[in-house]
Amino acid sequence: MTARKTPETLRSARWFAPDDLRGFGHRSRMMQMGYAPKDWVGRPVIAILNTWSDINPCHAHFKQRVDDVKRGVLQAGGFPVELPGISLAEQYVKPTTMLYRNMLAMDVEELLRSHPVDGVVLMGGCDKTTPALLLGATSAGLPAIYLPAGPMLRGNWKGRILGSGSDAWKYWDERRAGTITDADWLNMEAGIARSHGTCMTMGTASTMTAIAEAIGMTLPGASSIPAPDANHVRMSAECGRRIVEMVWEDLTPGRIQTREAFLNGIAVAMAMGCSTNAIIHLIAQARRAGQEIGLDDFEAASRKVPVIANVRPSGDTYLMEDFFYAGGLPALMTRIRDHLHLDAMTVSGRTLGENIAGAEVYNDDVIRGVDNPIYAEGALAVLKGNLAPDGCVIKPSACDPRYLKHTGPALVFDDYPSMKAAIDDENLDVTADHILILRNAGPQGGPGMPEWGMLPIPRKLVKQGVRDMLRLSDARMSGTSYGACILHVSPESYIGGPLALVKTGDMISVNVAERTISLDVPDEELERRRAAWVRPEPRFERGYGWMFTRHIKQAHEGCDFDFLETSFGAPTGEPAIY
Ligand code: FES
Secondary structure (H helix, E strand, O other): OOOOOOHHHOOOHHHHOOOOHHHHHHHHHHHHOOOOHHHHOOOOEEEEEEOOOOOOHHHOOHHHHHHHHHHHHHHOOOEEEEEEOOOOOOOOOOOOHHHHHHHHHHHHHHHHHHOOOOEEEEEEOOOOHHHHHHHHHHHHOOOEEEEEOOEOOOEEEOOEEEOOOHHHHHHHHHHHOOOOOHHHHHHHHHHOOOOOOEOOOOOHHHHHHHHHHHHOOOOOOHHHOOOOOHHHHHHHHHHHHHHHHHHHHOOOHHHHOOHHHHHHHHHHHHHHOOOOHHHHHHHHHHHHOOOOOOHHHHHHHHHHOOEOEOEOOOOOOEOHHHHHHOOHHHHHHHHOHHHOOOOOEOOOOOEHHHHHOOOOOOOOOOEOOOOOOOEOOOOOEEEEEOOEEEEEEEOHHHOOHHHOEEEEEEEEEOOHHHHHHHHOOOOOOOOOOOEEEEOOOOOOOOOOOOOOOOOOOOHHHHHOOOOOOOEEEOOOOOOOOOOOEEEOOOOOHHHOOHHHHOOOOOEEEEEOOOOEEEEOOOHHHHHHHHHHOOOOOOOOOOHHHHHHHHHEOOHHHOOOEHHHOHHHOOOOOOOOOO
C-alpha cells in the first residue's frame, strides 16, 4: 500500500516551500504572473503537456480542450500549468514523424523532470504523439493520465463514407487507372477530413490510443470518443479532476504498467485489427517500464485473439465514430475478457475489470462476438527466416488471402526515389506474381523508418485490374494502409541485414500460416554477395540525425534510443535546486 501524499511531501513543495533565497525566487515569479500563494500552497501542481500546434489538424481542438482540463484541475484543488510539447503532425513532418518520436519522448521526460510539477495530463493522439508522450512520462515516473485527441468524424463524398488514408490509397489507384475524374478527386479532397481529430480508420492513432486505454493509462472509454463530441469536453475536465487525486494517491505509471498491463494492450491491439506500428511502440514502452515484451508476445496473442472490431481497413464498412456508438473500447474488452488480466490497475484507481463492468455492445456488427469475428486469428503475424532473422510483420487481416502463401521473383528498388521513378513506367518488367522490394528504408536507412511499406502497385498492373501484390521492405506502413505488405524486416538492409543481399529475379517464399519467409538463394552465393556489399554513406554528419543514427535500435527492439531504455540505467533522478 503506497502512502498518500501530503502537502509537505508534494514534489512541487521542493520549489515553493523552503524559506530560502531559491524559494523566494520561485514564489516571487509566480506572483509576477498574477498568482497568489493560495493558488499553489498545498495544491498539486499539474502539468498539462499539450501537443497542439497551428499545423496539426488532429490536435486543433486542444487549444480549447486545455481549458477544460484546467477547469477540472482547479475543481479538484490542483494548480494547472500548461507546458507545450513538440507537435508531431503526421501529414506534415518529413521525412517521417517516427524520426522524432524519441525527441518528443525526451522533451516530455525532461520537461517534467526539470519543472516544479507533481503530475501530468498528456494531450496527444496523432500517431507518434501517443507513444512519445507515454514513453517520456514513463521515464519521468510522475503520476500521468493520457487524454486522447479522439477520432475525427466520418468522411463523406457523394453520400459515400470515406475513411482516412484507406480511401485515399484506394481512390488514388482508381485515379491512376483513369476510372475517376479530376473533379471527383477534388471533391474527395474536401470531404475526407470533416472535423478536427485523428484519423478515424483503425490507423496508428486509434490503435495506439486504444492500447493506452487497455494498458490502463486513460480513463475508461476515453480512447474512442470522437473529437468534436461534447463527451470529449467532459472527458477532458474529468482527466483534470482525476490527475489531482492520482497525485495524492501517488499512482505512478510504474504501478500501472506491469507486464500484464502490456499483455492487455497486445490483446486489445489484436482484437482491434491494429496498425502494424503497434508492435514497435509497445515494445519501446514496455522496455521503458522495465518490462520484457517482444515479438513472441505478439505472435502468441495473434494465434489466440480474433479481430472483432469491424473497422476499416481490416473491416469493410465501419469507422471509429461507429465504434464509439457501438459501445467503444470498454464494450470491446468485455468481448475478449477471457484474454485480459482484469486485475490490472488503471489510472481510474480501479482495475481494468472494474472499469469495464457493465459495459455493453450496442451493435453486434461493429463489435463482433469472438464466435463471429471478421478475422479468426489476430491482426498481425510475425514471420521469420533467412531474409528476416529478427523477424518481420504482415497484417493478414488486411490483405488478399492468395498472397498468404506465395513464391515469386523479387523486383528490387534500392531507395524510394528510384522506386517512384520506375513504378509508373509502362515498360516495367513486372507481373502480379512479383514481390516488390524496397530497401534502405529502415530505422537508420530511411532514416526513421518512414511509412513507405505500402509500395504503389505498378501502373501497368493497376490498369490490368491488379489491386494487391506482395511487397517487402524494412519500412513501416501507415495503419490506414492495407494489402500484402511485409514490413519491419529486421535487421534492416542499411546496416547489412540479409535484405541488402537480394537481387532482382531471386525467388522469395512466404508462408503466413507457418510464419516463414525465405530467400531461395544458396548460402554460398549469399556469402559472396555479403563480401561484396558496401555500406551506404552515413545519412547525417551533424545534429539530431547524427545522434539518431548512432543510438536508434532496430524494429524488433522498439526503435528507442539505447541510452533511454531502462537496461541502460535508471532514469536521471530529481534535479538539485541550488
Ligand atoms: Fe494525425 Fe492520422 S494524420 S492521426
